[in-house]
Amino acid sequence: MAPTTAGGDAMSAAVAKLAQLRPGVRGYTVADLHTLPEVGPRHELIDGSIVLFPSATSAHNMIARWIAQLIEDANPGGDHVVATDQSVTIDDHNEPRPDIVVLPAAYVDDSPFPVDGVQLVVEVVSPTSALRDTEIKRVLYARAGVPFYWVVVPDPDADTIALAELVLEDGAYRYATHYTTEVFRTAQPWPVEVDLAALAARTARARRPSAAS
Numbered sequence: 001m002a003p004t005t006a007g008g009d010a011m012s013a014a015v016a017k018l019a020q021l022r023p024g025v026r027g028y029t030v031a032d033l034h035t036l037p038e039v040g041p042r043h044e045l046i047d048g049s050i051v052l053f054p055s056a057t058s059a060h061n062m063i064a065r066w067i068a069q070l071i072e073d074a075n076p077g078g079d080h081v082v083a084t085d086q087s088v089t090i091d092d093h094n095e096p097r098p099d100i101v102v103l104p105a106a107y108v109d110d111s112p113f114p115v116d117g118v119q120l121v122v123e124v125v126s127p128t129s130a131l132r133d134t135e136i137k138r139v140l141y142a143r144a145g146v147p148f149y150w151v152v153v154p155d156p157d158a159d160t161i162a163l164a165e166l167v168l169e170d171g172a173y174r175y176a177t178h179y180t181t182e183v184f185r186t187a188q189p190w191p192v193e194v195d196l197a198a199l200a201a202r203t204a205r206a207r208r209p210s211a212a213s
Contacts, residue, residue, distance in 0.1 A: 021035070023048065024048075026048045026093055027047065027048020027049055027093060028045060028048050028049065028050050028093070029045075029048075029092050029093060030045060030089060030092055030093070030094075030095050031092075032045075032050070033045045033050055033095055036050070041053060041054055041055075042054070042055065042056075042085075042097060043097075044087065044095060044096045044097040045093065045094055045095040045096070046094060046096060046132065046136060046137075046140065047093060047094060047136075047140070048093040051132070053128060053129070054128075056099075056124075056126060057126070058206075059154065059156070059203055059206065059207065060099075060124055060126055060154070062202075062203065062206065063124055063152065063154055063161060063199060063203060064084055064085075064099040064100055064122070064124045064152075065084065066199055066202070067100060067122060067124075067152065067194060067199070068082050068083075068084050068100045068122075070192060070193070070194055071100065071102065071120070071122075071192055074190055074191060074192040074193075075190065076190050078105055079104065079105055080102050080103060080104055080105060080117075080119055080189065081102070081103060081104075081105050081108050082100065082101075082102055083100070083101050083103060083108075084099060084100055084101075085097060085098075085099060086098070086101055086103075086111060086112070086113070087111060087112035087113075088101060088103075088112060088113060088114075088115050088118060088121075089112045089113065089114050089115065090115045090140065090143075090144045091144075094140060094144075095112055096137060096140065096141075098121045098122060098123055098137075099122055099123055099124045099152075100120075100121070100122035100124075100150075101118055101120065101121050101122070102118065102119040102120040102121075102189055103117065103118050103119075104116075104117040104118075115144045115145070115146065118144075118146050119146075119147060119148060119188075119189035120146070120147075120148040120149070120150065120188075120189050121137075121141050121146050121148075121149050121150075122149075122150040122151075122152060123137060123149075123150070123151055123152065124152045124154065125151060125152065125153045125154070133151055134151055137149075138151075138166065138173055141173075142168055142171060142172050142173050143171075145168070146168065147167070147168045147188070147189070148165070148166070148167060148168070148188050148189060149165075149166040149168075149173055150163055150164065150165055150166070151163070151164045151166070153179065154200075154203065156203075156207065159200050159201070159203070159204040160181045160196075160197075160200050161181065161196045161197075161199050161200040161203070162179040162180065162181045162196070163177065163179065163180055163181075163184050163194065163196055164177060164178055164179045165177035165184070165186055167188070180196065181196050181197060181200070182196060182197055183195050183196065183197070184196055
């Protein structure tokens, strides 16, 4: 018999639990989502559909962590905090799990926490999340009233990291910055600068340390 891994067991447990649930007319609910095992695949609820996805790569997590730290370092006060990989409850049928989120400090001990007062959401695109991050969540976060949304697209083949800044106007997002790979500067939710070329170079060195020596 082939050995099973802890990750495979956790995925199987999540899938088995999911099979026991009976979605309603509008699909699964937040209550359904919270019955899934906390260990195993990451999961989020999008318009009544539960999405299971594997743990992100180290490169993905490094990029999210670096950008989150730059946002946190620029934070001018204590009204809001920067969190990573946290579930945000939008309504009974939507609870996404963005890579980075700027939320009211009042929710610092809550997980998940409500979308009310969230100022910025950042999604780092992976090969399995491109459609969700660039299209589906764009509509979802706009509908929830999140004023600022960044989409970060790493390209390991080109050794680049692109960033799009979207700003909410009249219930829909418009591009304030359209996928720059250079130095990104913004004043929202507070002044912050992200040197995307430098972050891409750091990622490339991590991937190919011998080439950098």
